[in-house]
Structures are given as structure tokens and as C-alpha cells.
Amino acid sequence: MIKVENLSKSYGQTQALKGISFEVADGEVIGFLGPNGAGKSTTMKILAGYLLPTGGGASVDGMDVVKDSLEVRRRIGYLPESTPLYTEMRVDEYLRFVARIRGVEKSRLKTALSRVVELCGLQRVVGKTVIELSKGYKQRVGLAQAMIHEPELLVFDEPTSGLDPNQIIEVRELIRRLSEEHTVILSTHYLQEVEAVSTRVIIVNLGQIVADDSQENLVSTVETRGLKARIKGPADKVTAQLSELLPGHPIKVLSKDGETTLFGFGLGSKKKDDSFIGDAIAQLVVKNGWELHELIKEQASLEDVFCKLTESDRLEARHA
Amino acid sequence: MHETMVIMRRELHSYFISPIAYVFGVLFLGGQMWMASVGIEQGGIAAPYLFFAMLPQVFLFVLPALTMRLWAEERKLGTLELLMTFPVRIEQLVMGKFLAALSFLTLLMSLTVILPITMSVYGDVDWGPVLAAYVGSLLMASAYLSVGMFWSSMTRDQIIAMLLSLTSLIALYALGMPAFLMVLSQSDKIPEFVVSILGAISPYKYFLSIARGVFDSRDLIYYMSFCGFFLYANSLVLKARRVKG
Structure with missing residues (x-):
């Protein structure tokens, strides 16, 4: 048309x-x-x-x-x-x-x-x-x-x-x-x-x-940002076990609130990673008798695409 | 033609719903009547030409108020962009607006017919010159309106449009006065032929001959070319917007 x-x-x-x-x-x-x-x-x-x-x-x-x-x-x-x-x-x-x-x-x-x-x-x-x-x-x-x-x-x-x-x-x-x-x-x-x-x-x-x-x-075309999980359990133990289970995914403690801790997981480049990590976390939590309060998948939005595309252009313009 | 009429109708409609039209109407009609009655009292003559004698000067000040809105407001509101995306030629837009302003003025002028009619009750009115004066007035008004509309297309500010119209109309009026031309021709710096060209431009000059009852087809051609020139310039200004944005 x-x-x-x-x-x-x-x-x-x-x-x-x-x-x-x-x-x-x-x-x-x-x-x-x-x-x-x-x-x-x-x-x-x-x-x-x-x-x-x-x-x-x-x-x-x-x-x-x-x-x-x-x-x-x-x-x-x-x-x-x-x-x-x-x-x-x-x-x-x-x-x-x-x-x-x-x-x-x-x-x-x-x-x-x-x-x-x-x-x-x-x-x-x-x-x-x-x-x-x-x-x-x-x-x-x-x-x-x-x-x-x-x-x-x-x-x-x-x-x-x-x-x-x-x-x-x-x-x-x-x-x-x-x-x-x-x-x-x-x-x-x-x-x-x-x-x-x-x-x-x-x-x-x-x-x-x-x-x-x-x-x-x-x-x-833009990577998913990552995964967050709020888990009730000993923070150091959780970190240790999770990093063993998920090599190649950097784990960070984002915040602590009493007994619960918010963990952030970096994602690899593979698209299926997020569900894989989600499953692994859930299984680990169940096995150890901890509690999983939240599992947040941070998906890339059009906003990320937009920022990424227009930012690179802005940078080019500045260098030119 | 259809499009031109649609534009004209909308503009006329907006004249009638704006308070400016009524203020304008009352001032114009009231002023004209008052001047005519003063003329009758002082001169003791019931002659319609008293009414027309001051018209060129009155038009000078009031007609810019009729035209200042026409494009400036469209530009300010942003409606001009929409107007220019309708399936209408620019010339049709210009013509529609021009005809609206002219129709509105014609309507007001037709209300003044009561003056010669009243006079005819008390004395003999020679209707030939009256009719000629009406035609002459409207022709002169057309010229003034086309100038005012042109300036309105140049700015988004109605006041500026009004002032620019007023200034250029005063200049044109002055060029029609023999005394002013005399002063010009006495100057060494201005060649004689320039003075005679300038003298030929003024719409006022042609009005004088028509108002005297001398109706020459050359006058008609003059007014049509004068309006044509400014309306064409007006359409060029609008077309330039398609390039400049």
C-alpha cells in the first residue's frame, strides 16, 4: 500500500x-x-x-x-x-x-x-x-x-x-x-x-x-536482562550451592530483608537459560527445605531495544 | 468550486460566531451613519456621497481587522497543516477565504442601503451614482482585503498582520493622493516614470473616478489585477510552507 x-x-x-x-x-x-x-x-x-x-x-x-x-x-x-x-x-x-x-x-x-x-x-x-x-x-x-x-x-x-x-x-x-x-x-x-x-x-x-x-x-535481538529470586534461607549457603549448580551465571545478593534474601542471576547468551535457571532454583529450594517467595524474570522490552539502537547512534553522532 | 464554497462557508460561519464580527459591524455601521448625519447637518445636503466620501479612510482602518485572522490564526492553531492535507488546491483555499471576507463586508455594506433610502424620503436621490459608489467601494475593499490577507499569511500573530496591513494600506492610500505625488515628483532622486507608476498602483485613485460616477472597464481590470496579484502572492507564501515545513 x-x-x-x-x-x-x-x-x-x-x-x-x-x-x-x-x-x-x-x-x-x-x-x-x-x-x-x-x-x-x-x-x-x-x-x-x-x-x-x-x-x-x-x-x-x-x-x-x-x-x-x-x-x-x-x-x-x-x-x-x-x-x-x-x-x-x-x-x-x-x-x-x-x-x-x-x-x-x-x-x-x-x-x-x-x-x-x-x-x-x-x-x-x-x-x-x-x-x-x-x-x-x-x-x-x-x-x-x-x-x-x-x-x-x-x-x-x-x-x-x-x-x-x-x-x-x-x-x-x-x-x-x-x-x-x-x-x-x-x-x-x-x-x-x-x-x-x-x-x-x-x-x-x-x-x-x-x-x-x-x-x-x-x-x-536484545538479551534478557536476568532473573531475580527471593529466597528464605541462609544467604551464604544458598549462594554457594547455587553457584555450584549454575556455573557461568554470576550470582549477586541484591538485598536482604530479615530472613529472606533477593538474589540476582546473570544470564548467558542462550535463550533457554532463563527457564533452566528457574527450574534449578526451584529444585534446590525444595531439596533444602528453604522457601521460594518470588521468582522474577526480567524480560527485555521494546524499551531496551529502543535504548540500545538509539544510544549507539547517539554515540556515533558524538564521535563524528 | 465545491471546495472553495465549503471553505468560504466555514469562514463566514466563523465571522458570525466571533465577537469581533459584531464589534466590527456595530463600529463600522454606527460610524458610517454618524458621519453621514454630521455631513447632512453641516452641509444641509441630503447627498449619499457624503456617506461614501470617508469610506476609503474608514476601510483603511477597519478592513485589516477583518483579514488579520484569516491565515494567522490557522498558523497559530496548527490547523493550516490539516487544511493543507485536505484534497483541496491552495488556490481554492485562498479564494474561499477571500470570498468569505468579501461576502461579510458586502453584507455589512448592504445594511447601509437604509441611508440612501431614508434620504430618498426627504429628497430626490440619484440612484445611478449611488449604485456606482457601492460597486466602487466593494472593488476598493476587495483590493484592501487581498492586501490584508496576504499579510495574514506571512505571520502567526494577528496583531502583526493587522499592523503590516494597515501600514501598507496607508502607503497605498498616500500614493493615490495628488498632493503626495507632487511632493515625490519634486524630488530629484526619484525619476518621473517611477512616480507615475507609483501613482498608478493606488486603489484609492480608481475609487475616486468610480465614486464620481465614471465607470470605466479599465478600472475593473485594474482592481482584478491588483487582487489577483496579492492573492497569487498569498498562495505562493502557503506553497512555500510545503518546502519549509
Whole structure:
């Protein structure tokens, strides 16, 4: 559906995008991840038809974003960062305006309006002025305007930034529902968001793509952090026996709380290590009559992947 | 065309729901009526031209207030970005907003018809010149509006847009005054042909001839080119945003 080839964009001297390429298939939900100024918004603005690229190209449904700009814009629903809305208009007036400007036929206007009102849960505020709305509702109005013309592709730039936790959950739920019928590209700072809604992750940093893969694959490229166990028993004895049982896994006493001790286990490079260690600890505890109070597996998250990828890039930039 | 009308309707709507429109309307209409009545009292003549005599100066100060919002607010709110991702050409956006401002002013102007009507009760009103004056006023207003809208597209601050419009309109007005041109031509540093070009630019000059009842098609062409120039410049400013971001 989307094909981006060697896309670059400069603002005067600053190069915001340094030739990125990726493709998006129908029905995919892409999470765009990256620190501020990485080029997420720039990419989305080019796709949405707001900005012109400096080099390279992008197409939606085989249509060029520059040459067939109007046609591309018809197929996209776009929500810019910070959700700009006409604050003095009523919600229904605003949505009707967007529907008309986007060419929704007069006869279908009413249906289109009630569809997005229901989908975005705007029933209670549809007669209110935009300025009266809470941030969460404003965000929903922003999402509603993006889909009123039933576009094939939805492009959301940081759809949950600035919302409170409850609102974030609501908006994410909404996006997940939308993703069942649309192709979605969304950018975010929140890693949980990508984990919650998207099927594929593209991490950008300093105008370049540093990773483009499914979540599972990305996470598996980073080692699991380790394992923690809280055991009730004599600390020195436990340490001695465990290090004998698990050679190659450094054991540390992390904290002591009365009779219980929190141990940390380093992991080897093999993926199955964590369950192996878990089993070994459990058996040892049972054999010695100690008590196992907690066994915590510290799994690598997308956050680790993100930090690792963007950090190495930051270092390079500093050395360059 | 459809898109232009949709934009125009939204802008008109936002004129009517903003308090500025009502303040503007009351001040404009009230001011015009007051000046006309003072004219009648002092001169003792019930001539509609009294109403139009001050119009170029009044427009100078009030029309920038009508146009300052048009783009500056969109830029400030960030709605311009969204607007520019709708399947609409920039020219249609510009035209829609321009027509909205012009329609709003036309509506206000049409409310002043009560003045010549009142006068016709007490004396004979020559309707030809009245009609010509209305047409001339709206043509001149179009020129002023296109200048104001252009400045509005250059900034995100409405006050700055207003001040820039006011300054440039005052300059254009001055260029239409023969006395001012005389001063210019007496200077050795400015060649004569520059002075005559400058003199030809001012929308005020053309208004004078129309208001006198001389309706020349060249005046119409002048106003259309003047508006066309500024509206085109306006669309270029917006198109540049696609490059600069």
C-alpha cells in the first residue's frame, strides 16, 4: 500500500530525513518510534501531502505523493501532532465541514457523521463547542475527522501525547479497533503504545531507520536482562550451592530483608537459560527445605531495544 | 468550486460566531451613519456621497481587522497543516477565504442601503451614482482585503498582520493622493516614470473616478489585477510552507 524509497527532507541546513525506505502492506499497523527530532513527523507529513520531499519518493496505492498529491490525500486520514482543531466550532459542525471538504456526498453526510460519532464515542459531546472539550475528547474529535471519509490509510502523529492514563487507554483501544479495518501508521514516544497496538515497529533515529521488524523479533535481538529470586534461607549457603549448580551465571545478593534474601542471576547468551535457571532454583529450594517467595524474570522490552539502537547512534553522532 | 464554497462557508460561519464580527459591524455601521448625519447637518445636503466620501479612510482602518485572522490564526492553531492535507488546491483555499471576507463586508455594506433610502424620503436621490459608489467601494475593499490577507499569511500573530496591513494600506492610500505625488515628483532622486507608476498602483485613485460616477472597464481590470496579484502572492507564501515545513 505504501512504498517509501530513499526519502529525504532538509529544512535549510538541517537534514531531517537522510534517505529512508520502507514498505507497508495492506492492513498492517506500523508503529513509528524514535526520539524527538528523529524524523517521524517529517515522514508522516510527507505521506499526508503537507510537506514536499527534498529527495527520493513515496507512493500510496501506486500514486506518487507529489505528482498525484490530491488523489493521495483523498485516500489518507491524517491527524497531525497536537491535534489542531477549530476551537470555536461545534463538534458536529466541524466534522461536517471536514466531511464536505473531503468530498463526502451530501446524501451520505448524515451516515458518515453518525458512524464516526459512534466509533469515537462522541455522542455526549457532539453538540458542544470544541473549546469546551477535555483533551481526551479533543483527541477523539481529531481521530473522527481523520476517518470521516473512510480512508484506506490512517496516519496518526503522536495520537496519545498529553493525555492522562485513562484517556491513553481509551484512545489506544480506539486505534486498535480501527486497525481491524484500516492500514494504520502511528508515531509515538511511548513504547507501550507500540507494544499495545502495532504489528510492526519501525525505529527511526537521526533521520534514518535503525530497525524495521516485528516486535517479537526486535525484542529477541536484545538479551534478557536476568532473573531475580527471593529466597528464605541462609544467604551464604544458598549462594554457594547455587553457584555450584549454575556455573557461568554470576550470582549477586541484591538485598536482604530479615530472613529472606533477593538474589540476582546473570544470564548467558542462550535463550533457554532463563527457564533452566528457574527450574534449578526451584529444585534446590525444595531439596533444602528453604522457601521460594518470588521468582522474577526480567524480560527485555521494546524499551531496551529502543535504548540500545538509539544510544549507539547517539554515540556515533558524538564521535563524528 | 465545491471546495472553495465549503471553505468560504466555514469562514463566514466563523465571522458570525466571533465577537469581533459584531464589534466590527456595530463600529463600522454606527460610524458610517454618524458621519453621514454630521455631513447632512453641516452641509444641509441630503447627498449619499457624503456617506461614501470617508469610506476609503474608514476601510483603511477597519478592513485589516477583518483579514488579520484569516491565515494567522490557522498558523497559530496548527490547523493550516490539516487544511493543507485536505484534497483541496491552495488556490481554492485562498479564494474561499477571500470570498468569505468579501461576502461579510458586502453584507455589512448592504445594511447601509437604509441611508440612501431614508434620504430618498426627504429628497430626490440619484440612484445611478449611488449604485456606482457601492460597486466602487466593494472593488476598493476587495483590493484592501487581498492586501490584508496576504499579510495574514506571512505571520502567526494577528496583531502583526493587522499592523503590516494597515501600514501598507496607508502607503497605498498616500500614493493615490495628488498632493503626495507632487511632493515625490519634486524630488530629484526619484525619476518621473517611477512616480507615475507609483501613482498608478493606488486603489484609492480608481475609487475616486468610480465614486464620481465614471465607470470605466479599465478600472475593473485594474482592481482584478491588483487582487489577483496579492492573492497569487498569498498562495505562493502557503506553497512555500510545503518546502519549509
